[in-house]
Amino acid sequence: MALKRQAKVLTTKQVSLVLNYLESGTRHSVRNKAIFLLSVRAGLRAKEIAALRWSMLMNADGELSGEIHLTDSASKGRRGGRVIYMNKELQAAIKELHESIQDLNHDHSVIRTERSPSTSPQVIVNFFQLLYRDLNLVGCSSHSGRRTFITSAARKVSTVGGSLRDVQELAGHASLQTTQRYIDASEDAKRKLVEIL
Template identity: 60%
Template sequence: MSLTKQAKTLNNNQIDAVLNYLDGRRNSRRNEVIFLLSIKAGLRAKEIAKLEWSMILDSDGSLSQFITLQNVATKGNSGRKIPMNKKLFDKIKELLETSQKELSFSPEDCVVKTERAKQTSPQVIVNMFSQWYRDLGFIGCSSHSGRRTFVTSAAKKIATVGGSLRDVQYLAGHSSLQTTERYIDYSENARRRIVDII
């Protein structure tokens, strides 16, 4: 684990706890999408707030298998194409079907909106995560916890599908591999096991 102060990663039980907490609550479908965009796509709060339907729809208006994140929605120029996780795809599809029933729906609309506005701010997304984690008693977690969890999980599994840390760097939208490495939550147990088999 890094010795610098960073948002803590989430384990599978905590991920399930957040999804259970959000299920059935007010705006549950939207909030589940927000959480899954962080944990299953590694999006920053700014990217979640600025994500438009046009970035996840195919030319025929159907839901794409990819998030095509444009530079305008990212930090710096870190636009990228992220394959859509199945669980995220299913939840976004539900939200899309609900949104398309509204007369004012447009592909240029933001995916995440409030009851009063057609978009929200990154700070509102940050505040939502803070409230959820505080309600659940998760100490040291923030809006960056999902992103760190995504990067750590991807780094641990990327070699099993023939990829490398460069692929994780791309998915995270980092300009340098060193930044990606700082996101990864290291395992003392894994370090011990690798030394034993060298």
């Protein structure tokens, strides 16, 4: 069964637009930048962002690691748990968020609201809806960052000796077919491919 109206994949220019907007002094800019990067640079679902705990980002010494150890309970189901490696940009945003919180406990949620020490998936969905509306990014939703991450990973995986199976594991999909449905086709890539055949 194909995904019906899929969320749009963000271009590099649109990702920069969102980051510039979030860094331009918006309220809760540190937290909001982390939310956006968890979606676009780690491919997390809204549910996973809301369920993320500091303990999932810490190593055995209690320090921030370069990995997200997503548990099954934080993910979509029995086999949804996985390890996702963070790029330097996401690591820096997580470190900045970590340093901005005074009463930090490793069992606390990474993303909290003004009135609550945790958040819900719906709050994350609403955040993305308002963000993309404010920036006039039509067709984008809370799943756009995830689709962007998966599409980008799929296009680049062969350059590091990987395969779509690696992308599937990063995405937490049980089926490679599901991962393939997330990948956006590129007209430019198709043109270039035909030229080298």
